[in-house]
Amino acid sequence: MPELPEVETVVRILRPQLVDRTLSGMRCHWPRHIDRPLLPEFQKRIVGRKIKGVSRRGKFILIALDNGETLIVHLRMSGHLAVVAATLPIDKHSHTIFELDSGQELRFRDTRKFGRVYLVRDVQEVVGRLGPEPLDPAFSAATLAELLSGRKRILKSFLLDQTMIAGIGNIYADEALFHAGLLPTRRTDSLAADEIVALFKGIREVLQLGIAREGASISTYIKPDGEKGDMQNEVKVFRRTGEDCFRCGEMIHRIRLGGRSTHFCPGCQQ
DNA sequence: ACCGGAGCCTGTTAGC
């Protein structure tokens, strides 16, 4: 569920709650949540570690520990992280729980169980194949042009490919394409220079707006504090099938692309 | 290189 703006929002809320806390233990009732290492070793290696920082790379949440190792969480479709009092009753979908020295717990709730947790010495082992961060100042229209060139891919699928650009998911791909005035079915090698610039701006604008609005609470996403984001009120095409385009009045269409629902306005996008 | 489909899971919604 969460894409770059939602993950960024989670990171910003968790950071002050976690930095300088010490992990006193961990338990897990769904072993497949743990990607690596195996649970017994994971538990052993995490005890007594102090949290030095909380950051993000693509859709991965990176929790830096004082021994140089990094605890990594990917929320996938239904993941949710929150720091709560250890005395709070445990939700039946909170499969993985990290105990803190403050009498609190960092709970990983994940209804669909697609989420993953890692503990690694080298972060690159997990995030090494990701493409550039789209909001990094170094990411430019020229970077995007380079990525698009020489490829003959459907534009929507390109945007969802984390090894091309990190962090974009189904909502922001559709929204970026609307902002850019480009049809999701276009091929990467068919974009003119001005269209590449428009796509670059579209990506930047929708992601920045998503962060400013603290994420889109369209399906199950809520912030760690349980509150909704506001980005769902800014969405122009995503899940607006059959409704009128705010800009031109044409009906929003929905097609299936790369196995994903794809929404666009036939009047505004070419 | 790139596409579509299946699989991983549970819960909600749309349609009959």
Next chain:
DNA sequence: TGCTAACAGGCTCCGG
């Protein structure tokens, strides 16, 4: 109202 099928913001593997 009740049942069933489709669908869900992610990602990986497989065959063509």
